[in-house]
Amino acid sequence: MADLVYQQFLKTLKTQINSGAYPDLKLPTERFFSEQYKISLSSVKKALQILADQGIVFKKRGSGTFINPLAQKSNSIFNYNNSSNLGVTDSFSMDGKKPGIKLLSFEVITPTKELIRDLFLNENEFVYEIKRLRMFDGQPFMIETGYIPIKLCPELTPEIVSKSIFNYLQESQNKVVSKSYLTISALPSNKTDQKLLGLATNEPVGLMSGVFFLDDGTPFEYSDMRLHYQYLKYNTFVSLD
Numbered sequence: 512m513a514d515l516v517y518q519q520f521l522k523t524l525k526t527q528i529n530s531g532a533y534p535d536l537k538l539p540t541e542r543f544f545s546e547q548y549k550i551s552l553s554s555v556k557k558a559l560q561i562l563a564d565q566g567i568v569f570k571k572r573g574s575g576t577f578i579n580p581l582a583q584k585s586n587s588i589f590n591y592n593n594s595s596n597l598g599v600t601d602s603f604s605m606d607g608k609k610p611g612i613k614l615l616s617f618e619v620i621t622p623t624k625e626l627i628r629d630l631f632l633n634e635n636e637f638v639y640e641i642k643r644l645r646m647f648d649g650q651p652f653m654i655e656t657g658y659i660p661i662k663l664c665p666e667l668t669p670e671i672v673s674k675s676i677f678n679y680l681q682e683s684q685n686k687v688v689s690k691s692y693l694t695i696s697a698l699p700s701n702k703t704d705q706k707l708l709g710l711a712t713n714e715p716v717g718l719m720s721g722v723f724f725l726d727d728g729t730p731f732e733y734s735d736m737r738l739h740y741q742y743l744k745y746n747t748f749v750s751l752d
Contacts (some may be wrong), residue, residue, distance in 0.1 A: 516550050521558040523548075528567065528578055536578040538568065608647040614673045615642040615654075619661065626658055629722055630730045637661050641672050644707055651708050654737040663731060676732075677723075686725050688732075693721035695745060708739045717743030 524544075527533065539547075544555045559576060562568040570576050622630070622638045630638070638658045645653035657676075659667070664680065671679050677688045700708070700716040710716065717738035725731050 517554040517557045520544070520548055520550055520554060521561055524558060524562070525567070528562075533578060536580060538576045538578065540575065611646040611649060612673055613644040613646065613651075614669060615644055617641055617669045617672055622658065626733055629733050630658070630660055632660060639664075639667055639672075641676075643672070652739050652742050654704065654707055655734060656736075657732050657734045659732045663729070680731075686727075688723045689726040690724040690728075691721055692724075693719050695719050695743070697740065697743065704737055708737070710739065715740050 538544075538559075541552055541555045541559065544550075545552045548555075559568065559570075563570060563576075566579055566581075568576050568578055618640055619637050620640045622632055622636070626632065626638060627634060627636075632638070638660050641655075641657045641659065643655045643657075644651050645655055659676070661667075664676075664684075666683075667676070680686050680688065696718050697715045698718055700710045700712075700714055704710055704716045705712060705714075708716065717740050719736040719738065720734065722730050723732045723734065
């Protein structure tokens with residue numbers, strides 16, 4: 512229950528920051544937030560620490576907590592840690608536009624040697640291959656191809672995978688996808704990229720690929736995400752502490 516409290520406050524505070532609710536870039540005190548939202552100081556501190564770790568806010572000793580103006584300018588669609596899992600549906604956002612999913616294909620396949628290695632499978636196991644087109648307000652921005660071991664989610668259907676798979680997993684099995692290892696790069700676009708993402712033949716495509724892990728360390732999905740290059744903008748925050 513405590514986790515849900517701080518997560519909800521974190522989501523609320525991020526929304527306020529993104530909407531410009533604090534034009535002077537200074538946040539109220541932790542005590543104010545605790546009393547205003549009737550939550551514990553520990554929940555407030557945890558949410559603010561996450562924002563600090565992400566580089567969205569910073570604490571100035573003796574002066575309070577401030578919003579990082581560079582974070583507001585970033586316009587990145589990658590907003591991991593907004594929610595309790597790392598799903599694209601919850602973690603990607605853009606100026607309040609509505610995310611959407613179009614299922615392109617859904618089938619069971621024999622995994623390649625690379626998938627067997629990356630997902631720690633036995634050679635006689637099978638995986639789902641799920642191809643989806645991600646959109647903002649109906650405008651495609653990503654082609655997503657995911658591979659999930661059948662043994663981890665044998666009940667998947669086209670209806671389920673037409674929505675957030677990670678949210679379904681959390682709601683139906685109480686399992687959370689909480690870690691990932693991703694490689695981000697750019698490649699020349701192919702004909703499929705050009706057709707589905709509206710790219711010209713001379714335009715590149717962004718690529719994010721890697722493995723998503725359950726909170727118990729189990730590799731859950733290998734995913735290739737091919738993005739329109741205009742959306743390939745990723746922010747990171749470096750601390751030497």
